[in-house]
Amino acid sequence: MSIKELSYKELKNYCSDECTQFNTTEDLKPLEGIIGQDRATKAIDFGLNIRKKGYNIFVSGISGTGRSSYIQLITDKKAEEKPASRDWVYVYNFKNPDKPLAIDLDAGNGKKFAKAVENTIVFIKKEMENTFTSKEYERKKGMIVKELNEESESIMQELNELAKEYGFTYTNTDRGLISVPLKEDGTPMKEEDFRNMEKEVYEEIQSKSNELNLASIDLFKKLRDIQDKFREKVKELDTNEANKIVKLHIDKIKKAFKNEKVKKYLKEVQRDIVDNVDMFKSDDNKNNQNPFLAFQKKSSENFFERYQINLFIDNSDKSNAPVVYETNPTYNNLLGNIEYENEMGVLKTNFTKIKPGSLHAANGGYLIMNVRDILENIYTWKGMMRSLQNDEIKIESMQSMMGYPVTSALKPEAIPLDIKVILIGDPRTYSTLYSYDEQFSKLFKIRADFDIEMDRTKDNVMKMQSFIATHCEKENLRHFTREAVCKVVEHSSRIADSQKKLSSRFNQIVEILYEADAWAEQDGSDRVQLKHIEKTIQEKIYRNNMYEEKTLEYFEDEIYLLDVQGEKVGEINGLAVVGAGEYSFGKPSKIT
Structure with a gap:
């Protein structure tokens, strides 16, 4: 195997012909969909279309890859194709007052x-x-x-x-x-x-x-x-x-x-x-x-x-199926509860105190949650899985779930459940649940895995341009010049650690856009230019590389010693990648 010496120009993949000809992102069309996640989008599309029991979706991937944004976008579109869900009321049961009826x-x-x-x-x-x-x-x-x-x-x-x-x-x-x-x-x-x-x-x-x-x-x-x-x-x-x-x-x-x-x-x-x-x-x-x-x-x-x-449940103000994003899936928030009122020192309740949860609100549509939030309370997880298994939502107090005696004798009639649950998490959580919860594999049969990188093709570069244009319009940012966009594309490859790849961790790209816009504002410019992108990257590195500078100072001050000439048996010099939050660098090290 021959070893080729690289020139300094080959150490970086410059963006030149890949970027289309335009003056600013104002000339570009906004992006529709997501970039470079074909595997995940196909899995999600299939999972949303199949109506059989157990085909709920687990979206796995690292934070910042666009999981939540895409799920919100695609479920909103799917919901528009479905009619509004039915209303539900609870009424008094004249034959058995302790068991309110659902209509x-x-x-x-x-x-x-x-x-x-x-x-x-x-x-x-x-x-x-x-x-x-x-x-x-x-x-x-x-x-x-x-x-x-x-x-x-x-x-x-x-x-x-x-x-x-x-x-x-x-x-x-x-x-x-x-x-x-x-x-x-x-x-x-x-x-x-x-x-x-x-x-x-x-x-x-x-x-x-x-x-x-x-x-x-x-x-x-x-x-x-x-x-x-x-x-x-x-x-x-x-x-x-x-x-x-x-x-x-x-x-x-x-x-x-x-x-x-x-x-x-x-x-x-x-x-x-x-x-x-x-x-x-x-x-x-x-x-x-x-x-x-x-x-x-x-x-x-x-x-x-x-x-x-x-x-x-009142759907009078809705024209299509519901999409609920539950950010705090506690037991009561998810499965509903029965409230009490103090009457002369005695806690009392009746069927009018029965309150819905997110499962009720999303019934007939889509419920989106972060899996870590719901796993914080094991009874919430068990309650959701039981509802999905039985195709019905049964309201009962958490005390009864835990086996404690309860003061309420109300047992509301269960409501049939027709819902698509979408959990957002990471690959490790998915593997843990798949291995240790036997119901999980039966009820979440679709996995949509979001990648952290994509091929640096001309099509993906064009989509990245449109992605930047979309954020300029959506977040009211200054538009970027062509040179600034090219620099963002080059930085995306650096984040991906490959000249042939682009990063799919869009949160890091968006940070560059926001900070570059701030530097352009300080500069009094009505456009984000190349110098503003370079300033953003330099400042970002400067804010996070103090540990790297201190390490290099130790070498300069000969506190750290490293032989770079001669030969020794059983010793070799190398670089150890040291991470300090969002910034990492190579620390020279002796390997023995």
Whole structure:
């Protein structure tokens, strides 16, 4: 193998013919997409298009290679091709209050449904109050009362006739009907008569009272039957009146929202209102007499909470599928939670306190997260993986996940999950999860690996030019001259440590653009020129190469000694690459 001596010009790949002819980046078209990541972009495109279970995406690569920017760009485009996700509401479960029901509606209909139910309950309550205080209702109820009184008077007459046989009469009191002994002149005894009564007489009266109680059992039973009949008739009257009002309003909602779950729920609402018609009647009189008005009012408010609608997910302002970038994926932020409120020292909750997480918000679309953020809490990771495995989102407290006893008995109905999760991380994290989490390989079958370098082809150089032009427009930077752009391309090869490559670590390129623009501003120039790029690179090196200068000073001061002439057996001189943050240099070293 022959060794060729290189000239100083061959130590650097100058950018000359590769750059197209232009004056400034203002003449170039903005870049669409990403540069030099064909392998990753094809994997992402395939992963986003396949709709089978388990084809979620893990984007691996070193920070600064454009992973996050490209994912945001491509998912936004894909989301525009899909319709808006469905709205979700939680409603009261009349059969099992501890298990709120989830109902899905077309995008935008959730808010309309909640408003419709809220207005309907207000209208029903108002009409109920008017109906049950109307003259017509009082007339119908009066007829029932009249019929009751006629039957009751007949039985009361029989009771008094029976009582006279035993020397008693019946009187109505606050405690109901009571028997009172009669004097010899036929008038009821008073309290003074009892006090002056002899013991033998009292015992005789007591004996006759017991005999009367036995003899009047059947008549009292008839009286109770009449009272029960009265209550049933009044209840029937109230039910009929309530049904007329409720059916009219509920049918309007049914026609507006043709959804089987909605119809089933509204049927339960109608039944519950009729069963609790007394809560809808005007209770002004009761309130005025009640010394605990505040407590009664609170109790009434708590009752009507059951008719509220928890607008859980509202997509009324969206025209396409959601894209959610969750930067803080805690357990509650990701999977939702149930909130509490302090009521007189007691923590209470209900179905209106159920709050969504990012999985709910991104349902039907795309959820993007950094894998390191979610791995900070193992229960968050387990919760997400369980949701993906079961294709549903189940809201439960973290305490129950950890096996601790919980105070909440609410168990909201799980919501079906249709989502594409995209995790952004590094190759090492991917390998660790693939090796130690058996579910990971089943649920994240697509890996998109971003490279740190790309071939220095004419096409990629042109894309790099457009990349610079795009950032000038996007970040309001001064436009770059052709010579400045060429210098950035040359520096990109230096970052990649190869004359035939360009760096894909675009964050380092962007830093050059920002700092060069700052130097151009200090120079009073309206364009970023070659000298500004050179100044940027020199200043960047100067800020970070103090350790290199100190090392070289040690050689100059002969603190570090290194033989560069002659020969020695088992010894060779070399360069050790020393990294000091973003800057690295070659330190002369003796190798033995």
